[in-house]
Amino acid sequence: MANGESEVLSARLYQPLLSNSAADVAPCSNGGNKNRFFLSLSKWVLKFTMWLIFIAWVVHFLLIPTDLGTTLSNDWLAATGGTLFGDSGSVLLLHSGPILAIAILAFPYIIIVGEEEQQLQEYACNTLKDRNCTPPILCSLKSTLIYYRKKDKPPRFNLWSFPVLVDGPFGVVSAAELIGIILFVVFVLWDLYAFTVVNFELLATYGDLSLGETRLMFLHNLARNLGQIGLVCLTFLFLPVARGSVLFRLINIPLEHATRYHVWLGNLAMLLFATHGLLYVLIWTTKGCFFSQILEWKDTGVANLAGSISLSVGLLMWITTLPPVRKRNFELFLYTHQLYIIFVVFLALHIGYLVFPTAAGPIFIFVLDRFLRFCQSRKSVDIISAKCLPCGTVELVLAKPESLRYNALSFVFVRIWELSWLQWHPFSVSSSPMDGKYHISVLIKAIGKWTEKLRDSVLKNLELPCTKLTISVEGPYGHEKPYHMMYENLILVAGGIGISPFLAVLSDILHSVKEGKPCLPRNILLVWTVKRSDELSLLSTIGMDSTICPSFSNKLNLQAHIYVTRESEFPSEHGEVGNSTADFSDLCPMSKRSGMSVLVGTGHNVWSCLYVISSTLGFVILLGLLDFFYINPFDITSWSYKGFLFLACMVASVFIFGGLVVCLWHLSEKRTSAEEKCEDDESNFGKIEHTETVTHNVAHQESPASLTRSIRYGARPDFKEIFGSVSKNWGHVDVGVIVCGPPTLQSSVAKEIRSQSIRRQSGDPIYHFNSHSFSL
Incomplete structure (x- = not known):
């Protein structure tokens, strides 16, 4: 037709x-x-x-902090505590x-x-x-x-994509996120108020106390309450870092946003825990029993020494997460963050079996995700090709099975054994799922020690097979659905290597247009800021002009505005962009090729569901067996020991019951992979539907009629002018704005979107802000 x-x-x-x-x-x-x-x-x-x-x-x-909540909790514990699963199972079920x-x-x-x-x-x-x-x-x-989208619905604002706060410690915060922050702060303040009221009521029941004793008793109750509120924050703290968590897939919150929530909750939780510990230190010092109390480890009640160890580890983790420390020494932040295991273990020993189940659910979900990530990362992934672009950016094309699904705006975590055994680094996927069934690409810019070592390894090993780099991969993680397909009008704003996910987006859209697949975007404006012109070679990693869809001008209005900030004109001494590209590839026989593992929470839904259900049932079974055959017969009463056994049951259920499902899942993956290899021609397996680096001058080439491209040297984008032009030309429509770049770039774009939204006229577009910048 x-x-x-x-x-x-x-x-x-x-x-x-x-x-x-x-x-x-x-x-x-x-x-x-x-x-x-x-x-x-x-x-x-x-x-x-x-x-x-x-x-x-x-x-x-x-x-919880009210009298009604206390009464209901006590009634629940009295009614269910005598069952097979004991008091800890009762608290677990309730909280x-x-x-x-x-x-x-x-x-x-x-x-x-x-x-x-x-x-x-x-x-x-x-x-x-x-x-x-x-x-x-x-x-x-x-x-x-x-x-x-239905065209009969007029453009309208979305709380999740309307920026409210654009500067400050939280970064760019949408209206929905601000509402969530306010509600959580109100919740903490409510708990503080309710606990304070209860504390004053309790003081009247203690009899005749001196003023000093009354103050110390009030501080003691306040310190305990702050610990309880911090434990509630801890309940939510582990949910965002479960990278493949079905909960965030359910509400379609991507990993990069969830990580921000983890940071916010972590700061709040550690502030509460630090104040909790500081008040106890003040009380013990005033009473003159500091050393005896801090070293106390009693069977009934909390174990102070275990709490001191847990708090010390938590404070160390907290200090290394602060921006000055994390930016200057990322490795220190990364390694000390692995101490969360010690933090959780000694927390369980500190608060015991009756309190730890309060936060056990989210921690259990995190353990489920962590074990699945561990299983996935055991597999080494083949590098189909690796090359170093003129700007020093490394492009890795990794093997994957056909059954592994992902979206264009996805992240993968990469570990290279030759560079570091422990370091995992997140990278945006730079290839579309439609670029090929058996590979996935990432662009890695040399901006730190680890990435510089990777670039040097690629340049120094041109004559060696790519198996010299042993790579493990976790992921992909991202939105449940490709949200860049939700908008008919798109503005993609990138800074430097931030172009990487947009290469995948553009490739995704061009493939969809070519193959007649669902694809809503019709107007796309790419705004890209780079420091030097040698970075323009990144655009050559996709066949935007001719390879994918040579004639898309009648279906897609695609414009690219590129800004080279540190050069006043194109440097002729650079010669032809792309000639210095170093490349090595490994086209091994199909039978020896090893792709990424599909054992990931965002993978097969049925297997993931069976994994979660089996682990949960196993957890409940182990708790019942432990209580029936060990705790009750041997009259185990130590709070700390029972708390440790509870935590051990949690981990063991994932390893034993969940591990059985993972083994079956792995066998299913191997069978599916074998079927894929039988169906595909061996000669076509190693073929990468991927455009090689062009050897002509990107800056001076003549753009085809289907693509409007402009390059400005010595200038930065004026977002007021850009959004004003878009408002004039596109009219009253929804415009999705996706930003990938440094925080200053995100703030600038968000500030202009907020300004445009405040002073917009009835016929102007409605801009929807979306960020796609992941940082640990």
Whole structure:
């Protein structure tokens, strides 16, 4: 079908496709209707159930410091503490059971949503076939209209993408994030207020006390309450760092955003814990029993020595996370952060079996994710090719199985054994999933010790096979759905190597346009700031002009504004960009090739669900067996020891019960990989659908008619001018703005978006801010 005909046909069918009228759709079987109704009903039941559990969980935390909450907790413990699972199982079910239940229910919800979308797309294709329409074009149209956006809905603001705070310690904060911060602060203040009221009521029951004794008693209760509030913060602290957590996939929060929440919660939790410990030091010093109390380790109650060790380790971790330390010595921050194991173990010994289960649920979810990451990272990944671009950036193309899925805006964590045994570094994926079934690419700029060693290794080992670099990979991690496909109008703002994820985005969109797949973006503006012109060779890593989709101008308006800040003009002495590219590749036989492992939380939903369910059931079984065969018969009463046994059950359940599922998953992966190798021609396996570095002058080449490109030297982007031009040319539409670059660049863009939103007219666009910059 010609392009003009398809546009006319799309316009003709646009309204009927969105209509709910029975006359506008083709008839379908009753079985299909019943199946879709059942899926939709199941999805809403699961969603309602998860919301109900979550609200009850939050209300439970709000009631803890009140008399009502204390009464309900005591009644619950009295009613369930005598069961097979003991008091620790009772506390676990009350405090951590809800979040574990949500994690389990999230898997069938995600599976049902995917199945529903697939059936909807198939139904659309069948409907359009009955209309004698060309399926590829119109199925793409149907998917675009239903899944991403309906044009009959006017542009509107989104709390998640509206920047409110653009400067300060939190960085760029959206309206939704600000609401979350305020609610959490209110929650902490409420707990402090409620505990303070209870403390004053308790003081009246202590009898005649001197003023000094009253103050010390009040400080003692306050210190204990601060520890309790810090433990609640710890409950939420471990959730964001579970990289493949189904909870963040459920609400579609990517890893780079979750990491920020972990940082915020970590600072708050350590502030509370530090104040908790400082108050006890003040009390003990005043009483003259500092050394005896800090070394105390009693069987019943908290163990002070274990708490001192846990707090000391936590403070060390906290200090190394501060920006001045982390930026100057990243390795110190990275290595000391591994002490979280000691922190958690001694925390369990400190607070014992009756209190530790309060935070056990999220820690258990983190252990699930950590064990799965450990299993995935055991596998070495082949480098299909590695090259060093003229700007010193290294491009690695890594082997992967066809079954490993990812989105264009994804991250992978890479460890190279020859450079460091412990260091894992995150990198944005620079290739689209549609670039090839068996490879994934990353761009690594030499800006630190580790990356400089990698660049030198690539340059020094040109004649050696790439197996000299032993690479392990974790991931990919990212959005559950490709959110760059949600906007018809896109502005991509990159700083330096921040162009890497946008190369994947552009490649993804061009492939979708070429193959007639769902693809909403129609207007794309790329704003890229680099220091020197040799970085322009990064654009050559995709076939943006001719390789992927040579004639996309009638479907896609693509413009690129490039700013070279430290050069006033193109330096002729550089010669041809790309001639200095060093390249080595390993095209081993297909049978010897080793791709990335699919054992990842964002991978196969059914296997992931079985892994979580089996580990959770195993945890419950081990707790029951421990209580029935050991704790009760031998009359174990030590709080610390029982807390340690509880933690041991948690870890053992993941290794034993979850490990069994992981082994079966691994066998399934091997069988699937073998089937893929049998289906594909061995001669085509090593073929990379990847454009090699061009040898012509990027800055002076003549751009094709389909791409408008401008390069300005000695200038920086004026975002007020850029957004003003977009407002004038694009009109009243939604515009997705994705920024990948340093914090100053993100703040500048967010500030201008906020300014444009405040003074916008009725016919101006609505800008949606999205950041894509990951930092540890």
